[in-house]
Amino acid sequence: MPTVLITGASRGLGKGFAEHYTAAGWRVISTARNPDGLVGEALPLDVTSDASVQSLVDSLAGEPIDLLLNNAGITGPRGTGVAGLDYAAWAEVLQVDAIAPVRVAAALADNVAQSDRKLMVFISSIMGSITQTSSSDSIFYRSAKACLNQAVNVMSNDLKSRGIASVLFHPGWVRTDMGGAGAAIDVTTSIRGMTNVIERLGIDDNGRFINYDGFDIPW
């Protein structure tokens, strides 16, 4: 039975992934800041905390993780322009969206390397694509996801030597707390699309930035 570990599994896409892989018969390790009520095996994890990540690593020592799903994320303030920017808020978005996924991936790389599938998936956003951006809104979130994209690109060149494939996804504009009620697609559609693509991923896909429907997204 393959094992998936999901960050930010308390709601939205993270919970959707947990429900999908439970139904598919996987061992599901759901993590969140508050582990109450999570789907599958529940473990506490604040992705911005070294101590929290270390205690997760300790509790999973020697256990293979086929699929590490780095999903937790925040948008921070979404305003337009550069007047009156809250730099502390920007630092927090960078911590959660760009630095934390690398922290979690580095900490669990041994577990992924021991597995059969050896996959790391990072939920990014098309808002992190420089090519696709002509807007002046959401500088915190856009820059954090662009930073994540390059960080994963760099890290993937290292992890590939251990047989690990790392990919980035845009999940679509999805009706979650983050995406809002007016978003284009529901969680089921996004999860069905991404999990269909994930099913077919291998080492040759290392470093790709993929839309939920399988098409590559320009950086």
Ligand SMILES: NC(=O)c1ccc[n+]([C@@H]2O[C@H](COP(=O)([O-])OP(=O)(O)OC[C@H]3O[C@@H](n4cnc5c(N)ncnc54)[C@H](OP(=O)(O)O)[C@@H]3O)[C@@H](O)[C@H]2O)c1
């Ligand atoms: N929805 C969209 O349209 C959309 C589009 C593009 C990309 N994305 C990306 O998709 C991912 C999931 O988003 P979503 O729409 O499902 O958002 P969501 O409904 O707002 O859920 C965000 C999740 O991240 C968790 N989280 C936030 N900070 C955390 C921390 N420090 N440690 C651990 N968990 C933390 C939240 O946990 P708590 O419950 O503890 O707050 C929650 O489980 C994010 O990376 C987001 O950037 C979403």
